[in-house]
Structure formats: structure tokens, C-alpha cells
């Protein structure tokens with residue numbers, strides 16, 4: 109099927125990794141605005157400075173869902189510092205690129221992750 | 235997998251009969267109709283025959299039909315042509331127009347013309363009283379579309395046209411979505427200018443026409459070699475024009491039958507969505523909607539993710555309008571109709587055509603509910619988990 113998206117994006121859209129909510133999350137991040145067409149929420153479980161579990165919920169287009177999924181896969185099991193170093197660009201590259209009009213979504217995914225880490229640090233004084 | 239095409243408002247497949255009529259013009263009939271020799275003269279007859287067919291459908295005479303490169307050019311020509319001839323003045327249009335009209339009017343507004351954009355009600359209709367109030371002594375043109383491409387609302391053109399005529403102002407209608415699908419007699423509609431395009435009625439892309447009532451003061455948009463009686467220069471797209479002529483005759487022959495079939499299909503689709511998917515709003519006017527089009531706003535999910543999911547099942551639909559996909563703005567049409575902006579983000583347009591079957595709509599109704607459910611489960615918006 110021809111698509112405006114790469115195979116990787118379509119794969120993550122079709123089978124998103126780590127979808128859902130973590131009830132007793134240690135950190136929660138949220139970015140976006142539903143009236144602009146996208147909201148991303150990232151939930152973290154952190155133990156000994158390592159991301160033990162990460163889940164996402166996204167209201168958004170195909171690339172918003174794929175970038176959310178990709179960012180969770182990239183940081184699962186990583187230290188908080190490693191996760192903080194994940195950039196918007198890195199997420200887009202891991203997906204073999206995004207259409208230019210959709211770059212804005214990948215920005216959201218890394219931003220939601222960083223927001224969740226910030227929330228964790230605030231709550232836990234680290 | 236057989237793919238199902240439910241995006242006929244964007245464009246339609248060229249009918250075999252139309253293609254057959256066009257092919258000779260990509261072969262032996264290659265002449266330029268402006269040439270005096272036999273190669274030129276032999277393509278003049280089919281060119282004028284096609285013009286006769288378009289004119290006939292509109293209840294107009296051939297001298298009033300100018301061929302163009304499509305709906306966008308016809309809209310630009312009508313509006314800029316009248317504006318350039320008048321040199322200054324006030325133009326009235328509506329917020330739900332196609333960008334070919336809206337952008338043209340706002341461009342003219344930047345160049346010193348005045349513009350009024352009429353609001354619409356929640357069904358997408360212009361209130362004739364609003365038009366009455368907006369008309370001014372310096373108004374030069376009113377441009378209101380016949381059938382809206384995103385939601386299918388049919389504007390009361392006869393009435394809006396009559397009000398405008400009474401004020402002595404020219405009336406243009408973009409009939410790109412209604413030509414060959416609804417009656418479009420220019421005298422019954424009370425219009426002075428009317429835009430049409432071939433590719434929405436199983437004709438080729440890149441061909442259209444503008445009807446211009448006799449006596450209308452209008453400048454040409456494209457100048458050069460004086461084709462189309464100086465009104466639209468450039469060597470004619472003969473193959474396309476011939477295809478357009480064939481397409482309109484075929485469309486008219488089955489117009490009422492297709493209308494009835496679409497009405498039943500629309501009922502099935504609207505009812506099926508209502509029964510199988512909670513929290514969906516059908517946009518438009520149940521009483522004045524062209525039956526090919528169903529605009530459905532699905533709560534808690536975003537339209538493109540719905541579109542992609544349906545595409546994976548082989549079903550082609552659109553979000554809002556083809557022009558706004560890739561943009562982050564919710565559809566200007568839905569916003570003008572007062573639809574909640576978050577809900578507007580979850581809008582799909584299903585547009586059916588002459589070949590759409592009950593079985594295709596049945597298949598859509600089977601695969602659509604689980605797609606909505608899956609995306610709602612992924613969505614952070616509240617209440618989504620209840621579905």
C-alpha cells in the first residue's frame with residue numbers, strides 16, 4: 109500500500125507499543141492541545157533512576173501515535189539521563205523520517221517524555 | 235484486496251465511455267482548433283459539440299460557456315474577472331466556501347476591495363436575511379456555493395440569487411459539487427456566473443468551465459492568443475473538453491436514478507453509524523444535504539488516525555477536505571458551523587458515487603466500529619475508556 113508515511117511509522121501506528129495508563133505512575137507528562145488535534149500523555153515507573161515501565165495515551169494523527177509509541181520503546185529500561193537526552197530529531201530519525209508537515213508531532217513525543225521526567229523529579233526531589 | 239473508494243467529492247474515476255471518446259484526441263486528432271487547415275478544423279466540431287452539451291445542461295447558450303482548467307480557475311476567473319472590471323467595490327461570500335473562492339476574495343481584500351464573509355447556521359446554511367443586510371450600494375459580486383464539498387449542505391441558491399439580482403448585483407455560484415448531480419439551470423438558480431469541473435463527474439482532471447451570463451462585465455483572467463473569444467487564452471485542452479462533454483451527458487442520463495440510490499446508501503450509512511458507534515455527530519442539514527456525502531465527527535479521536543486505519547482496511551475516505559489534510563487547523567467549514575473544535579478534529583467525510591454499493595457500505599459499517607474503539611482506547615481524552 110502506498111502511504112505518505114514510512115514503513116516504520118505505519119508499523120508503530122498499526123501495532124503501537126506500550127499503550128495505556130500506569131495507575132500509580134511516578135511521573136506523568138502531558139503536552140499538546142486537543143483543539144489543535146493532538147494531546148500526548150506519558151506515564152513513567154522509575155526505580156533506582158531507571159525507567160522500569162513507560163506507557164502513553166495519544167489523541168492525534170498517525171504520526172503522533174507512531175512517535176509516542178517509538179519514544180516509549182526508545183527509553184524503556186534506560187536511565188533518566190539517557191531518556192532526557194532523547195531529542196525530537198532522534199525520534200523522527202528512528203522512524204525513518206516524518207513528512208515535513210508532521211514534524212510537529214515528533215516534537216510533542218519527546219516533549220511529553222521530558223515533561224514526565226520533570227514531573228518525577230519534582231515529586232521525588234531528584 | 236478490493237479497495238473501496240469513498241472519496242468522490244475529491245475526485246472520481248474517468249468513465250470508460252469518456253476515455254474512449256478522449257483517446258482519438260491523443261492520436262490522429264491532434265490539431266489546434268485555431269488553425270485554418272483541415273487538422274485544425276476537424277477538432278473544432280467536437281470542441282463546439284462539447285460546449286453545446288455543457289450549455290444544454292445549464293440551460294444556457296454556447297456563447298456563454300468558457301472552458302477553463304477546472305473549478306479553481308473558474309472560481310478565480312469569475313471573482314477576479316468581475317473585480318478587475320469594476321476596479322473597486324465590495325464582495326460578499328460565505329465562510330464555508332471552497333478555498334478557491336475564499337482565498338481569491340481575501341486576496342482581493344488585500345488589494346483594496348472590501349469583503350464580507352457571511353456566517354452560516356449549524357447546518358451550514360446562509361440566512362437570506364443576512365445576505366439582504368450585507369448588500370451595499372457598492373457591492374459588485376456575491377459568491378455562494380451550491381453544494382458544500384465537505385458536508386454536502388445545499389444552499390438556497392434560487393433565493394439568494396433572486397435577492398442579489400433585485401439589488402442589481404452579479405451572483406456567482408461554485409457548482410463544482412452539484413453539476414450533473416442536481417438541476418443547475420442558470421435561469422432557475424438566478425445566477426450570472428457558475429463554475430463547474432469535469433473530474434467530479436467521471437470526466438478528466440484539469441478541465442472545467444465558467445458560465446457567464448450575457449452582458450456581464452468581466453475581464454479575462456488569462457490573456458494571450460485570444461482563444462475562447464478572448465475570454466480565456468491558451469490552446470484548448472481538446473481531449474479534456476470532449477471528455478467533459480461526454481461525462482455531463484452520461485451524468486444527466488442517470489442523474490435521478492443515482493440520486494435515489496445515493497439516498498438509500500446515505501440512510502444505511504447514517505443509521506448504521508448511529509447504531510454501532512456511540513458519540514458520533516453527523517454534520518450538515520438532514521433536509522438539505524446532497525446524499526453522496528456523510529460528514530461524521532467522532533468524539534475523542536483524531537480524523538487522520540481514523541483515515542489511516544480505514545485505508546489499512548482498503549477504504550478510502552477523507553478528513554474534512556482534501557486541502558486541509560496536512561494542516562493542523564480544524565476544517566474552516568466545521569468551525570463556521572459552530573462544531574466544537576476538538577470534535578471537529580475527529581471528522582471524516584465519506585463521499586459516495588455512482589458505483590458505490592450496499593455491500594461496500596455494509597463492509598465499512600463492519601470495520602469502522604472496531605477502529606474507533608481501538609483509537610478511543612489509546613486516547614487520553616476523558617470518557618474514552620467507557621467505549
Ligand SMILES: Cc1ncc(COP(=O)(O)O)c(C=O)c1O
Nearest residue numbers: 304305306332334383410411431
Ligand atoms: C466546491 C469546489 N470548488 C472548487 C473545487 C476545485 O476544483 P478543481 O480541483 O477542478 O480546481 C473543488 C474541488 O476540488 C470543489 O469541491
Ligand code: FES
Nearest residue numbers: 146168169172213
Ligand atoms: S497530531 Fe500533530 S501533526 Fe499530527
